[in-house]
Structures are given as structure tokens and as C-alpha cells.
Amino acid sequence: MRLLYSNENRLIVANVRNVVEAAGIEVVLNNEFAAGGAGELSPFEVWPELWVVNDADYERATRLIENSLSARNAVPWRCINCGEDNDPAFETCWKCGHDQPGSRKEGI
Ligand SMILES: [Zn+2]
Known part of the structure; x- marks a missing residue:
């Protein structure tokens, strides 16, 4: 198990989870319900965390998320x-x- 991604916005974390799971990578979501309801601000809010079950999948999952x-x-x-x-x-x-202006191909 390795921490893959965390964000205060649960919707973003849920979206990331969908992306990673769609690639067949097993992940676990922690603290999913720790935060208050939508729009609520909690002084002790805990960010939801996405953990990858198999460490071997970590690099691939990270690239998927970045993309x-x-x-x-x-x-x-x-x-x-x-x-x-x-x-x-x-x-x-x-x-x-x-080529796209500013793309890596132009070395800018
Ligand atoms: Zn053109």
C-alpha cells in the first residue's frame, strides 16, 4: 500500500480513483466520509486519500493521474x-x- 493521491476536494479524488481503476489498478479510498457534507467547512477536515494496493502499480497510476x-x-x-x-x-x-507553440519540441 502506498499513498497515491490526496486532495481536499472529494470529487477530484473520486475522479482520480475512476481514472486509475479504469486502467485495472486496485486502489483504496481512505477518509472518504470524514469531511462534512457539500459546502460545509470542518475545522478538523481530513482530506480523502487514495492508496494504491500494489506498490508496483504506483508509477503507472501516477502517470495516469498526471495525464x-x-x-x-x-x-x-x-x-x-x-x-x-x-x-x-x-x-x-x-x-x-x-507544432504546437511552446511545445517541448521547440525547446521553449
Ligand atoms: Zn495547423
Whole structure:
């Protein structure tokens, strides 16, 4: 057992749990009901914790979470070559193949 992820927002933790479980990784959620109801603030609030059961899955689960969270927070980018709006998951324009501005390929 190894602590995988923790966040004060139970909805985010639940979402992360879904992502990891969808990949076939066994996880356990601790402190799920420790916090108050929605909108309540507790002075002794305990963050829900997501634990990975098999330590061997830890690295893979971490990557899944990073990918999931970064994809959600990212915004579409506009190709400087053809002006097409592209999904943040793509590093190159789906229409013309131009590299995303600021992508790692350009070394910025
Ligand atoms: Zn383009």
C-alpha cells in the first residue's frame, strides 16, 4: 500500500480513483466520509486519500493521474500556421501538422 493521491476536494479524488481503476489498478479510498457534507467547512477536515494496493502499480497510476489532471486543466490551442483550434492533447496541429507553440519540441 502506498499513498497515491490526496486532495481536499472529494470529487477530484473520486475522479482520480475512476481514472486509475479504469486502467485495472486496485486502489483504496481512505477518509472518504470524514469531511462534512457539500459546502460545509470542518475545522478538523481530513482530506480523502487514495492508496494504491500494489506498490508496483504506483508509477503507472501516477502517470495516469498526471495525464488526467493536465488534460482537464489545459485549454485548446490555436495553430499559428492555419488558425485551427486544437485539442490540448495534441502536440501538433491535426489539420496541417504544425507544432504546437511552446511545445517541448521547440525547446521553449
Ligand atoms: Zn495547423
